Amino acid sequence: MTLQRKVVHVVVAGSIGGAERLLVDLATRPTESNAQHSVALMTSNPALRTMLTDHGIRVRDRGIVHDDPLSYLWRAFGPRDVRWLTGILQEENADIVHVHTYASHIIGVRAARRLHLPVLRTEHGIQHYTDISCSLFRNWALRHTNSIVAVSDYVRNFVALRAPFVRKHLYTIRNGVDSEYFSEHLPPSDKTPLTLALICRLEPWKGAHLLIKAVARVPGVYLKIAGDGSQRQTLEKLAISLGVHDRITFMGYQPDPRPVLASCHLAVNTSYDEPLGLSVMEALSMGRPVIAFRGGGIPEIVQNGSTGWLLDHRTTQALVIQISHLVDKQDLIARMGKTARAFIEDQGRIETMSQGYAQAYSALDSSMLP
Incomplete structure (x- = not known):
């Protein structure tokens, strides 16, 4: 089948x-999404550029850009980058402009309006709605976006409250997991001490310090942390100060988290108001139940007592109680891991997500402006 619709992701x-990983999953599935995909990229991170090209995605690269606030303002409101992006959209014969992160919202809409192209926006989170520094022209960009896809009902409801004028264009399409890539794995041997996995960016809102403190209070439990970020050194010092640096391994950013998950009995998510939790879904897909706080979009994918455990209080003590209860319950963990895998196969496959975007693309009328 020849795909006629051309989508350019800004x-x-x-x-x-999670936003960048969703983009890769979507752009590498042209059949399921019923679209040809390319990326107009502006990044300061060579690793992001490499990740996209390594997956065979067509990338139109602006070159090295800066992340500071003044550079953002110039990029969003100045003439040069919007002119470049408009040219890329023309060269790619774009039918739809798909924007993903806060920094792409204004420039993406500006370029699309020059060419009378519809804009689809994926809301991967809510932080830019709560950060006052992101409020400049937020509503303008929303009003000139044709369709808004939220990655969870939690995000959709939050956006609907903050910007009720977009409700008629607001939908939920949950992120999906490549269930073949993140295939089910047998848990570690019964002789292996209870080992936890934490896979996330090491930023304050992710709450990794709570888990480190909890592990320090539960003897014999090990933790593998896969991720990097501004808090890494602080967290490493915390582990040393608590005397648990021999039980906690900081592995840095892992482009492939599967070996980490395969070597652990279960995963933990300590985020505050996680929009959905792609790393949580990946853990479930591999047959690893998840301990997480009850908040954000997590209850949409973690079923308490079935595929994991939802904690009502975001405290170290809550983690200590739950982890202590599981130290000698590896059979229970394994059984719940099978239920977790079944949940993904039923409700969390990437094919379902891609088909949802195919419908969202189809609903856009490229002949109309918002």
Whole structure:
């Protein structure tokens, strides 16, 4: 089948997170999404550029850009970058402009309006709605976006409250997991001490310090942390100060988290108001139940007592109680891991997500402005 619809994703980002991973999953599935995909990229991070090209995605690269606030303002409101992006959209014969991160919202809409192209926006989180520094022209960009896709009902409801005028264009398409890539793995041997996995960017809102403190209070439990960020050195010093640096391994950013998950009995998510939790879904797909706080979009994918455990209080003590209860319950963990895998196969496959975007693209009328 020849794909007629051409989607250009506008990516203005410095880090590699859930938004960038979703983009890769979507752009590498032209059949399921019923579209040809390319990326107009503005990044300061060579690793992001490499990740996209290594997956065979067509990338139109602006070159090295800066992440400071003044550079953002010039990029969003100045003439040069929007002129470059407009040219890329023309050269790619774009039918739809798909924007993903806060830094892409204004410039993406500006370029699309010059060419009378529809804009689809994926809301991967809510932070730019709560940060006053992101408020400049936020509503203008929203009003000139044709369709808004939230990655969870939690994000959709939050956006609807903050910007009720977009409700009629607001939908939920949950992130999906490549269930073949993140295939089910047998848990570690019964002789292996209870080992936890934490896979996330090491930023304050991710709450990794709570888990480190909890591990320090539960003897014999080990923790593997896969991720990097501004808090890494602080967290490493915390582990040393608590005397648990021999039980906690900081592995840095892992482009492939599967070996980490395969070597652990279960995963933990300590985020505050996680929009959805792609790393959580990847853990579930591999048959690893998840301990997480009850908040954000997490309850949409972690079923308490079935595929994991939801904690009502975001405290170290809550983690200590739950982890202590599981130290000698590896059979229970394994059984719940099978239920976790079944949940992904039923509700969390990437094919379902891609088909949802195919429908969202199809609903856009490229002949109309918002």
